[in-house]
Amino acid sequence: EPLGGGAPVPLNQAVKGPMLINVFGSWCVACVVEHPILVDMKAKGMPIVGVAWRDKPENTQRFLRERGNPYAAILMDPNGLAAIELGITAAPESFLVDAKGQIIAKQAGPLTPEIAEAMLKKARGG
Secondary structure, X not given: OOOOOOOOOOHHHHOOOOEEEEEEOOOOHHHHHHHHHHHHHHHXXXXXXXXXXXXXXXXXXXXXXXXXXXXXXXXXXXXXXXXXXXXXXXXOEEEEEOOOOOEEEEEEOOOOHHHHHHHHHHHOOO
């Protein structure tokens, strides 16, 4: 299905409860390495919102078709403007957001299995 278009949806309406926001790009080597960890986090019940940073929708679609799609929703940031607002300087970068929309953890660079487990635990109030 095509990405983008339509009216913007506030994140707290797109996904309920704690969520992970993951900034990625199909061009990003570290994102390829991190991707199976995101797929595993989704399987463990973590809603993940992807921000496709400085990417073309067709490249994002190919990337997810080839590797699986761990995202509950995908936001396109072709010009990098949303990333600037988040203070992102490189991909991948992930933010754990609680049910109130507050950032409670941040990971600059690729998630590791250990960091992912810690974020899952924190999201569950542990």
